[in-house]
Amino acid sequence: MKMAIAKQEVRALSGDEAVAYAVKQSDVDVVAAYPITPQTIIVERFSEYVHNGEVDTEFICVESEHSALTACLAASATGVRTFTASGSAGLALMHEILYVTSGCRAPVVMAIVNRALSAPINIHCDHADSMVERDAGWIQIYVENSQETYDSVIQAFRIAEDPDILLPTMVMLDAFVISHTLESVKVLPDDIVRKFVGTRQIPLVKNHEGKLVPFKLDPENPVTMGPLDLYDYYFEHKRQQEDAMQRASQKIKQIHDEYGEITGRRYGNGLINPYRLEDAEIAAICLGSTAGTAKTVVDQLRAKGVKAGLLRLRAYRPFPAQDVTKVLENVKAIAVMDRSHSFGAYGGPVFHEVRHTLYDAATHPQIVNYVYGLGGRDMPQTLIHEIYKELQKILETKRVKKPVRFIGVRE
Amino acid sequence: MTAKQKGWKELPIAGLCWKPSTEYFTGDWRTFKPMLDEEKCTKCLICYIDCPDVAVKWKPEDEKIEFDYNFCKGCGICANVCPSEAIKMVLE
CATH class of the missing domain: 3.40.50.970 (Thiamin diphosphate (ThDP)-binding fold, Pyr/PP domains)
Structure with a gap:
């Protein structure tokens, strides 16, 4: 109804x-x-x-x-x-x-x-x-x-x-x-x-006396938690x-x-929130407020005829592996944006999860990781444009030169 | 020594106790088992008092003590406190 x-x-x-x-x-x-x-x-x-x-x-x-x-x-x-x-x-x-x-x-x-x-x-x-x-x-x-x-x-x-x-x-x-x-x-x-x-x-749960009681601490119906x-x-x-x-x-x-x-408000299917991904060849993936800026960048690229899209993960636990695989099935080059880093690891946590999820994808997309915005460092449109520019290069060369990168940090 | 254990699909969630502790046998934690030499035992019942698991049972009708191996964790306190050295701890 x-x-x-x-x-x-x-x-x-x-x-x-x-x-x-x-x-x-x-x-x-x-x-x-x-x-x-x-x-x-x-x-x-x-x-x-x-x-x-x-x-x-x-x-x-x-x-x-x-x-x-x-x-x-x-x-x-x-x-x-x-x-x-x-x-x-x-x-x-x-x-x-x-x-x-x-x-x-x-x-x-x-x-x-x-x-x-x-x-x-x-x-x-x-x-x-x-x-x-x-x-x-x-x-x-x-x-x-x-x-x-x-x-x-x-x-x-x-x-x-x-x-x-x-x-x-x-x-x-x-x-x-x-x-x-x-x-x-x-x-x-x-x-x-x-x-x-x-x-x-x-x-209702069965307690230690074999009685069916509500699953809560209640002196009338004792349970041990x-x-x-x-x-x-x-x-x-x-x-x-x-x-x-x-x-x-x-x-x-x-x-x-x-x-x-x-x-009347929906955020994708509740687990993932895709943006202009239907026919996208390149896409960035991020969490949180960065998606707002990234959508503007996608619109600008689309106006120039670039087949760019964005995927925002809304649920991170449980990780929507099936949804991510399905929605990215035709995307050829992907940039995973991490706003945290796992020191000493091969990239940030979202990168681990996404790349691992797509290991079995039939299309074997090229995937690059960008660690960004630590400690509130701004992530302006210009930097997101840089990411999409790199994705276009990856799409052409079919090669990821450096899979884990840091963006917006001074050398 | 424990009966067939339930799988995760049958157990209540959150570690909730579904049976009383008297049915949850902790005797399988034991490495050393107390053995009583009835000839040496003077029935002073110091072991009965000192057992932290109430695993030493006094049977007045038979006038002897017995160990409840379902709950004896093998701590050896009984053997230690026994003034007649009537209890030996034996590796299981």
């Missing part, structure tokens, strides 16, 4: 404010967060909503990010909806609890404002903080602008809490470029968001997490589509 598109109000919101507004509308029970630039505004705005009585949320002031996520994990284990936000050093301090949260299958939702890691200290955007957490068992969604930030946070509650999935989910937005930039954001009425996110559904799990069972529980990740791909698409029915 087709639903009518809801009437939406346009508000001037920065990315951080868009997160806070989405959380306000999503009927969240517990928020525990610790401020860190450039995520601070999320926590500030939300604590204002709490102070003004605009939300029915327990706001827990904690002394660190390690405690923030621990509090969210514990609250989530009782079956309620929880949210936190962090980035950079704050996310790094959560590292241990990220694994505990996914291992306990606690569907915490977190906004990450991507900021470089120290040292030297830097408050600006790159993806190093969330890239190191890609193996932590969290779903990762990277957004392009404030509008998508708002939309994705709302979707994240549905994805994480789906009884078939139960995986914590992080939504990544670029520091300052998105977090502090005021944009026109279309917001849904409160009741429509409330209806979309619904109440958290708790699946997070016990010692050695070589005889740990592996099975990790295998279950991978299974949930694989199933999450379909769920992300489905929830993205359902949301699109209400708002």
